[in-house]
Amino acid sequence: MFLEIKDLSVKIENKNILKSLNLNINKGEVHAIMGPNGSGKSTLANVLAGKEDYEILNGKINFKDNDLFDLNIEERAQEGMFLAFQYPVEIPGVNITPFLHSAINSKRKRMNEEEIDNLSFAKLLKSKASDLGINIDMLKRSVNTGFSGGEKKRYEILQMSILNPDLAILDETDSGLDIDALKIVTDGVNKLKTKDNSFLIITHYQKLLDYIKPDYVHVMVNGSIVKSGGSEIAAEIEKDGFQKFQ
């Protein structure tokens, strides 16, 4: 099993957020999690990435034959887990290009691969950026600093395509995007999809799933997955909302 979440319960500040959650993802699969605000979707993303604010009450997560809780944030990232943030944070003064260069090399180091040199990296970055319709001038700016909402999301997808993760988690990447930006972002995801990597797409709206075809759709309500199935579930939600699952 590629990713196996078993009976996961998590709390933050005395509030139980995830309750006995189970989810299995195989290599090459695209999973979508849909749910109303406050159902615990983002918490699941952050627990997977290793954010330290949460208390794990119960459960196990296996990722590529590792006990995920044995790995810290950067080790999980180096093992191929990528989180596209809902609200990417600004880091003033830290230039995009060297930032991503360090990121890719830290991953290569862990995989015992040779580090990529400046020149090859610059080429790689340029070609990936032009694939995503990102202006080269943007690569000279500081990480997320002064970016519009759409630029931030596009930059997340650029990072994802450079780091080429085994498991990409997209946390409400569609929120705040207009249709054009949504197309660019989802195109990027579709291009990256292979039979060896997997996606976990968290979204509130059904719209995103018009562009990315998931193999499985899960409905999350109140900290647990209450229904799983194919893309027909998304259509059901589109029609009736989350009401009937609660």
Add this chain to the structure above:
Amino acid sequence: MNSETLNTLDSLSKNKYKYGFVTDIDADKPKKGLNEDIIKFISSKKNEPKWMLDWRLKAYSKWKKMKEPGWANLKFPKIDYQDIYYYSAPKGFDKKPKDLSEVDPKLIETYNKLGIPLEEQKVLAGVAVDVVFDSVSVATTYKGELEKLGIIFCSIGEAIQNHPDLIKKYLGSVIPPGDHSFSALNSAVFTDGSFVYIPEGVKCPMELSTYFRINAENTGQFERTLIIADKGSYVSYLEGCTAPKRDDNQLHAANVELIALEGAEIKYSTVQNWYPGDEEGKGGIYNFVTKRGLCAGKNSKISWTQVETGSAITWKYPSCILKGDNSIGEFYSVAITNNFQQADTGTKMTHIGKNTKSKIISKGISLGKSQNTYRGEVSFLRKADKARNYTQCDSLLVGNKCGAHTVPYIDSKNNTAVIEHEASTSKINEDQLYYCRQRGLSHEEAVSLIVNGFCKQVLQELPMEFAVEAQKLVSISLEGSVG
């Protein structure tokens, strides 16, 4: 702040200082203590004319009546001026060597270790260096090439011998010996330092640089630097400093004077990395420095850039007197304090002429149990019509046992003056750390990246050749394990 961050901070504050070695070399030293005989000894060692000795003695008599300035936010035991050596030179160093074949190989080796090669074939490309070891100047590179342009770049001792007119006219003209006790002390016992004169209309084609090294124990270093940029000229100058690790505190009290005549520009950069003391706060350099520039002529400009990472105590306010109309003063500063370091640093911008402009960008980073103070004074005199100042002070706290303080004074006697002031204090941001780590960077790499980003506005003011070095230095000051 979570526990992992605290652990990293803990390891960060175990600062490693890689310049802490001692060169084993015999030194010529008079007895400890400060008195007229010592001043006469220094003056005669340097073969100075009588007017210079008289100037020193006058400064000494002023010093005897003065008290140390008390405004700074610093705590340290009283300095015993009678327990310091005021002169130390490698044995047999009565005259500056003519070329490197006369220099003790141990000294050349010392500078190689510090990354400052002196041998002709290895000298830093595009940078002329004057190196000062304890009280004497050891070597100056690229001297011949500069002479062709009429540029004088030599030790202050040589300038007293060879260019007495310039020295008599300008030495003490910006920092009068009686300004405060440290300037009087320096004027009485200064030993070496650099002298630069750029003739009218000449743009100096390379960076000029001085490298100061304190080696001998219990020895004070009293450097004196004087830079004169004649009309329409330009020079960029950089100083670097290191010292061995010792348990005792050592005193460094420098005076640096800059004079920019009409249309001239001086860019002065400092990378200060004196020994900061150990994790318990033992040892380290007491760095009491007076730096002041005079924009004497119209349209002149003086720009100070400093990266202060070393010293147990830093007391330093590189300042500009904007006398000429339309003249410009700038101050860019990064001060990092760790462990028990204390820094009280900032600037003074005095607007005298019309349309004068000044800009202050200060970035203070405090780690460990250190205290970091920005102290600045911006004043507009009566005739400074339409003068402007922009000040930005940002402080970054890393951990919760350190302190950051901002003390800006503004004094305006002219109501056309425009003053802008921005200040911020922030803690290192957990969301930024999380973001960097989610991309695979280690906790330490992430901290270093964020701090370097915080300082970027200042670091980018450094000459190209040193910007990369300075960035590394910033990282080393933060990291425990690297170095």
